[in-house]
Amino acid sequence: MGLNQKFRVKPGKTTRKLKLKDWDPNYDADKRKEDVESELAHFSGRMSELQYKLFAANNHSLVIILQGVDASGKDGTIRHVMGALNPQSCYVKSFKVPTEEELSHDYLWRVHMAAPPKGQIAIFNRSHYEDVIEVRVRNLVPKNELTPRYRQINDFERYLSENHVTILKFFLHISKDEQKKRIKERVMDPTKHWKVSEGDLLIRKYWDKYTESYEQALSRCSTHWAPWYIIPANLKWFRNWAVAQIIVNTLDQMKLKYPQPRIDVSKFA
Numbered sequence: 001m002g003l004n005q006k007f008r009v010k011p012g013k014t015t016r017k018l019k020l021k022d023w024d025p026n027y028d029a030d031k032r033k034e035d036v037e038s039e040l041a042h043f044s045g046r047m048s049e050l051q052y053k054l055f056a057a058n059n060h061s062l063v064i065i066l067q068g069v070d071a072s073g074k075d076g077t078i079r080h081v082m083g084a085l086n087p088q089s090c091y092v093k094s095f096k097v098p099t100e101e102e103l104s105h106d107y108l109w110r111v112h113m114a115a116p117p118k119g120q121i122a123i124f125n126r127s128h129y130e131d132v133i134e135v136r137v138r139n140l141v142p143k144n145e146l147t148p149r150y151r152q153i154n155d156f157e158r159y160l161s162e163n164h165v166t167i168l169k170f171f172l173h174i175s176k177d178e179q180k181k182r183i184k185e186r187v188m189d190p191t192k193h194w195k196v197s198e199g200d201l202l203i204r205k206y207w208d209k210y211t212e213s214y215e216q217a218l219s220r221c222s223t224h225w226a227p228w229y230i231i232p233a234n235l236k237w238f239r240n241w242a243v244a245q246i247i248v249n250t251l252d253q254m255k256l257k258y259p260q261p262r263i264d265v266s267k268f269a
Ligand code: AMP
Pocket: 070, 095, 096, 097, 098, 126, 130, 131, 134, 135, 199
């Protein structure tokens, strides 16, 4: 079974019972770090070629959504995997606590504004899923407003996909112990102090609530047009390899084509 299949959350009602404890965050597909590094270099090369084709074709775009608790490796994935991309047709958008202006609009407003134009790849560091995760954990909106959001998100993503935006969603799955270790490392390393926030302390307290909120989002919002992938992310090298491979497979499946030349190139021969 290919990775695209293995880590994909199958759309449909049966996934309502999705439990993250059934997904092993240490899974490594019997790979060794040394083997994976050369394969990652190969995927980086392919990714860059396919990005060039996407840019040339100029009729589709791709958005890559990264979600996961603090210290799950969103920043590291961007650096190690997306570092292979040409900045000319790629950008990263980080979604923070909404500003006053953002809060005065509907919650999808800021997300739609950041959707990639044709030919481009957008990487979302967090996304509209915060509006059903952080918001759910902290009870930031009443339940009767929260419940319809899962359907609204599916409708929004369907709308984007019908308008030539391919959507890939990665949940970086780490264990509670691994998170504790990583936050401890940040505390020990003065160059990482800036990354530690009050939220990192609170998340430990709310771990179960985050887990439950992610389970809801992953099961209710994995669709044929915008599937969720649960990436085992305790091992950073495996995480990078898995994400890179799924991006390459997805770009391959887009069957991108170079546009027809606008002039008779034989004249230049
Ligand atoms: P970081 O990604 O570490 O820079 O942190 C960004 C913070 O913004 C995280 O704690 C997110 O949970 C929070 N955040 C992002 N989007 C929202 C949202 N829509 N509502 C509430 N908090 C959010």
